[in-house]
Amino acid sequence: MQKRKFWFKPLKWDKKLITLALESGFEAFYVEPKYIDTTKELAKIKVIAKDKKADLVIGKDVYEVMITSKQAEKQAIKHQGKKPVIIYNQDWTIIPLENLIAKTGNLIQHVHTAEQAKTAFETLEKGADGILLETQDPSQIKKMEQIMKEAKNEKIELLEAEIRSVENLTTGDRVVIDTASILKPGQGMLVGDSSKAMFLVYNENVKSPYCDPRPFRVNAGGAHAYIRMPKDKTKYVGEIKSGDQVLTVDQNGNTEVAIAGRVKIEKRPMAIVRGRIKNQTISLVLQNAETIRLTKKNGQPVSITKLKKGDKVLAYLEEVGAGRHFGIKIKETITEN
Numbered sequence: 001m002q003k004r005k006f007w008f009k010p011l012k013w014d015k016k017l018i019t020l021a022l023e024s025g026f027e028a029f030y031v032e033p034k035y036i037d038t039t040k041e042l043a044k045i046k047v048i049a050k051d052k053k054a055d056l057v058i059g060k061d062v063y064e065v066m067i068t069s070k071q072a073e074k075q076a077i078k079h080q081g082k083k084p085v086i087i088y089n090q091d092w093t094i095i096p097l098e099n100l101i102a103k104t105g106n107l108i109q110h111v112h113t114a115e116q117a118k119t120a121f122e123t124l125e126k127g128a129d130g131i132l133l134e135t136q137d138p139s140q141i142k143k144m145e146q147i148m149k150e151a152k153n154e155k156i157e158l159l160e161a162e163i164r165s166v167e168n169l170t171t172g173d174r175v176v177i178d179t180a181s182i183l184k185p186g187q188g189m190l191v192g193d194s195s196k197a198m199f200l201v202y203n204e205n206v207k208s209p210y211c212d213p214r215p216f217r218v219n220a221g222g223a224h225a226y227i228r229m230p231k232d233k234t235k236y237v238g239e240i241k242s243g244d245q246v247l248t249v250d251q252n253g254n255t256e257v258a259i260a261g262r263v264k265i266e267k268r269p270m271a272i273v274r275g276r277i278k279n280q281t282i283s284l285v286l287q288n289a290e291t292i293r294l295t296k297k298n299g300q301p302v303s304i305t306k307l308k309k310g311d312k313v314l315a316y317l318e319e320v321g322a323g324r325h326f327g328i329k330i331k332e333t334i335t336e337n
Helices: 015-024 033-040 070-077 095-101 114-122 138-152
Strands: 005-010 028-030 046-049 063-067 085-089 107-111 130-135 159-179 188-194 197-202 217-222 226-229 233-236 245-249 255-277 280-287 293-295 301-303 312-317 322-325 328-331
Touching (some): 005 015, 005 138, 015 138, 063 070, 070 095, 130 138, 188 245, 197 226, 255 312, 280 312, 293 312
Parallel strands (some): 005 028, 028 046, 063 085, 085 107, 107 130
Antiparallel strands (some): 159 217, 159 312, 188 197, 197 312
């Protein structure tokens, strides 16, 4: 399913309301043509309007259909998902959306409340491809925050890996990812020497006698390692650069997207952590330091310098028969040692 769209339309233009919607996570703003320039002055905003100056022009880039009959449904279907279609209902009901979801995609359901938005996303399990929230009520905008967060973030199944050994290595290039987010306890990043099995590397929000906590940082491992990215993709850790979107994961498999604000690659003494998960070998080359930690099932960190054989930490295992080509999952047989 394509990424869901979250659009906002004020009943009447209001700077504070537009700003609140922007800060809450809405991605595009439907305004009257006379407010296009004023809206764009607030931030780098994508504007929808019935005017060629808009980023998304109604009738060209986006279509609108009021569902009042079977004929109107045909108008919504005719674009076959190639262009977004905003669906309006005279009396808000989910029945027209059910009919359309079964026949086409790229449907943006017009709603007035966060509850209606939630229902639109649950319709026929698949749900609408996006919503256009039209309201003047700030509380409805705020209620949308959690709905947007849940819709945008994937859930990852984590398993326990049993540690087999931790071995000292020589010097290597390790990569530190400093995000533009304050990471919470339990959050980290999935990193592994193979894309098939990755450890959950804990963030540096832990107090230590050696350095101050840096809760925005994950010391991810060697430059060669794979890191789990948003949209079920992977990347080499050494390829991450400032401005990239990276995936953070907590002990329950909940994910959030963060921005890489700075990436530091420095030569440091390294160690390799080896383990097993469902008869699959898992390993990761990390900086050999007390401040480098993996994650226990209860969300607590454990330093790699204190890991011993038999300890268990959280990890991610790729499905059997899956490989990666330029970070995208494919079905093929790949052996990595």
